[in-house]
Amino acid sequence: xxxxIQLVCIVDDDISIRKSLARLFRSAGLAAETFESAxxxxxxxxxDGPSCLILDVRMPELTGLDLQQALLDKGxxxxxxxxxxxxxxxxxxxxxxxxxxxxxPKPFEENELIAAVERxxxxxxxKLHQQATxxxxxxxxxxxxxxxxxxxxxxxVGKLNKEIAAELGTSIKTVKVQRGRVMEKMGVVSVAELxxxxxxxxxxxxxxxxxxxx
Numbered sequence: 001x002x003x004x005i006q007l008v009c010i011v012d013d014d015i016s017i018r019k020s021l022a023r024l025f026r027s028a029g030l031a032a033e034t035f036e037s038a039x040x041x042x043x044x045x046x047x048d049g050p051s052c053l054i055l056d057v058r059m060p061e062l063t064g065l066d067l068q069q070a071l072l073d074k075g076x077x078x079x080x081x082x083x084x085x086x087x088x089x090x091x092x093x094x095x096x097x098x099x100x101x102x103x104x105p106k107p108f109e110e111n112e113l114i115a116a117v118e119r120x121x122x123x124x125x126x127k128l129h130q131q132a133t134x135x136x137x138x139x140x141x142x143x144x145x146x147x148x149x150x151x152x153x154x155x156x157v158g159k160l161n162k163e164i165a166a167e168l169g170t171s172i173k174t175v176k177v178q179r180g181r182v183m184e185k186m187g188v189v190s191v192a193e194l195x196x197x198x199x200x201x202x203x204x205x206x207x208x209x210x211x212x213x214x
Contacts, residue, residue, distance in 0.1 A: 004049045006121050011035045011067065012056040012083075021054060021113075028114055030121075038062035042070065050128060052101075052120035054113075057084035057091055065091065068098050077127060079120035083108065137200035143185045151178045155191060156198045157205045 008025045010032060012018050018034040025032040035041040039062060041053075057064040064082055071078045082095050085106040092103040101123065102116040144152055147168075154164045161179065165172045188194045198205065 005031050006049060006125075007047045007051045008032045008054060008117055008121075009035065009041060009044075009047075009051060010054045011038060011041045011059070011064070012054070013037060013059045014056070017056070024110055024113070025117070030117070038064070038067035038070070041067065046076065050121045050125035051079065052117050052124060053078050053080045054117070055080050055082050057082055057087050057095075065094060065098075068095065068100070072098060079124045081113070081116045081120055083113070134200050134202070137186075137197045138202070140186050140197065141201045141203070144182060148178055148182050148185070151175060152182045152186070152194070152198075153203075155179060155182065156195050156203075158191075 008030050010018050010021045010025075012021070012034075013036055015036070018036070022032040022034050033044075035044070038059060055064040055067060062070065064084075068078075068080055077099065080095070080100045082092075082100055082103045083106060084091070084103075087103065087105055095103050101120040104113060104116065141149070141152075150168060151164060154167065159167070161172050161175045164179075165175045168175070183189065183194065186194055186197050188197055195205065
């Protein structure tokens with residue numbers, strides 16, 4: 001990640017709400033940006049670090065729920081905290097089912113909103129870390145030669161060196177060398193770690209030779 005700052009984005013058609021929330025978050029040590037509509041937010045490049053979206057439910061043109069769905073349609077898993085002065089239970093249920101972190105009716109306590117935002121930022125940071133780990137694991141798998149990948153697949157299902165040698169028609173000594181190269185390229189020192197890396201890369205232990213990530 002090239003951008004690690006935590007960012008709170010506020011989307012509300014009420015300028016007084018935007019200003020007051022921006023002040024609140026900045027006083028809490030968080031960077032904040034404001035947007036007057038869902039369309040202006042959609043035009044912003046995606047933030048690369050942990051982020052949270054504070055979203056008013058009822059807005060002209062695209063509503064908060066519309067924006068949530070538009071982001072999902074784009075494959076963007078934004079961490080959203082809804083705020084509303086005119087919400088109802090069906091709205092809350094819809095928002096939460098679609099992955100919202102919280103749904104706060106106005107008026108709400110400032111510390112209640114800050115707590116929801118902190119949960120959202122923690123969740124966002126966790127997801128970014130998971131994505132980075134998955135990308136790194138796939139990149140490491142790509143560095144394996146075809147034969148190393150065959151050894152890799154057999155090691156993660158618990159095969160012994162002699163079993164791998166017999167199945168691949170090679171010597172135990174050769175398998176030991178190839179296994180060592182696999183461990184080195186994957187950046188691990190144990191079979192348990194290798195299995196986790198396989199999981200991060202999306203490779204099932206029972207997968208065949210064609211499952212190598214391309």
